[in-house]
Amino acid sequence: MLRLHRPWLVTLVGCSTLLSRETPADQPGGAPPPSKTVQHVVLIALDGVRYQEIFTGVEAARARHAGVVVVDQTALMPHLWALARRGVALGAPTGEAFAMSGPNFVSLPGYAEMLSGRPAACHENNCPGPAAAKTLVDAVCETAQAEPCSAAVFSSWPEIERVATSEPGRALLSTGREGGNARALLREIPELAALHERGRRAAPAPGYGGYRPDNETARLALSYLEHDRPRFTFIGLGDTDELAHAGDYGGYLRALGEADEVIGKVSELAARWESMNEPTVVVVTTDHGRAESFRDHGGRFPESQRSWLVAAGTGVPARGAIRLERTRFMRDLAPTLAGLLGVAFAPPVEGELLDEILDTP
Ligand SMILES: [Zn+2]
Numbered sequence: 001m002l003r004l005h006r007p008w009l010v011t012l013v014g015c016s017t018l019l020s021r022e023t024p025a026d027q028p029g030g031a032p033p034p035s036k037t038v039q040h041v042v043l044i045a046l047d048g049v050r051y052q053e054i055f056t057g058v059e060a061a062r063a064r065h066a067g068v069v070v071v072d073q074t075a076l077m078p079h080l081w082a083l084a085r086r087g088v089a090l091g092a093p094t095g096e097a098f099a100m101s102g103p104n105f106v107s108l109p110g111y112a113e114m115l116s117g118r119p120a121a122c123h124e125n126n127c128p129g130p131a132a133a134k135t136l137v138d139a140v141c142e143t144a145q146a147e148p149c150s151a152a153v154f155s156s157w158p159e160i161e162r163v164a165t166s167e168p169g170r171a172l173l174s175t176g177r178e179g180g181n182a183r184a185l186l187r188e189i190p191e192l193a194a195l196h197e198r199g200r201r202a203a204p205a206p207g208y209g210g211y212r213p214d215n216e217t218a219r220l221a222l223s224y225l226e227h228d229r230p231r232f233t234f235i236g237l238g239d240t241d242e243l244a245h246a247g248d249y250g251g252y253l254r255a256l257g258e259a260d261e262v263i264g265k266v267s268e269l270a271a272r273w274e275s276m277n278e279p280t281v282v283v284v285t286t287d288h289g290r291a292e293s294f295r296d297h298g299g300r301f302p303e304s305q306r307s308w309l310v311a312a313g314t315g316v317p318a319r320g321a322i323r324l325e326r327t328r329f330m331r332d333l334a335p336t337l338a339g340l341l342g343v344a345f346a347p348p349v350e351g352e353l354l355d356e357i358l359d360t361p
Helices: 049-057 058-064 079-085 106-116 137-143 158-164 192-202 214-228 239-245 249-274 330-341
Strands: 042-045 088-089 151-155 171-174 230-237 280-285 309-313
Touching: 042 106, 042 249, 042 330, 049 214, 079 249, 079 309, 088 239, 106 137, 106 158, 106 330, 137 230, 151 158, 151 214, 158 171, 158 239, 158 249, 171 214, 192 214, 214 230, 214 239, 214 249, 230 249, 249 280, 249 309, 280 330
Parallel strands: 042 230, 042 280, 151 171, 151 230
Antiparallel strands: 088 309, 280 309
16 A cells, blocks of 8 residues: 655554654653653544534425425435534534634634634635634644645645645645645645546536535545545535535535535444544534525624534543533634643633533543
């Protein structure tokens, strides 16, 4: 099997506890090492997916109009709910929100917050790139000595490239059909190069311009995960938001079902890595909610602030869907994942650790 060179192999410390030899403790002035770290985090973002479908399944009135069958959330997204049952789901409608910081609930600020651990500095989808401040991708790269570092970003929507990293060229990026450095980096690996090329040549529907349809993004990302087992992988799927903007509820549900298949495949990989003593955490979330109208989202629709998150894996307790007692924010995610990975990352904001997904006493 062809693999990119990775010198960050870890030392086994306990039966399920791994300590990277490149934790910040090895760096002068680095933060104290966490006592437990996971080897892999895979973060999957489904663009513009409402908490309603995640927690209550298909909306009956809208389904009638669209001519689709009403099913509950576990039938709509069986793999996501398998994760939630052995992990944690945040954002259930009975409790306080898992929310975006805003003030504009649109995609690029959402992804910027997700990856930087702070409210986005830009409020529209025109954030300048590269990211002005360190992201979780950069934090992982700083603990790696290999080039490319052990972080990878795959997305259907090309704009994510602008907020993924403050240091382009270190992590592997494949954003949209043409974006990022993946084409050059994967040139030597025929199987991956072919998948990347296939995505480049795909028609952008249901998106437009440089958009790469989710099935191509997922095919490449899953194959790369098999080959390279990165420490941190971001997979951004976007067909759901494109179809929702078109008012196509049936298409949105289909895209959600296909995304669930991807979640299932990532879960299978994660289980395999766990069986190899490589502790792994899988997180699934979204960049924003949707307006009551379903088609829209943004600052004019405060209800689209509401997001959701599912996490499972080593170190994540099996609590299922929990009722939040206070609002938690997307900006809390990146510092939490950095802690799980044992990489130094302290965004200068009020972001807190999401202790709901941490197995803390
Ligand atoms: Zn949108």
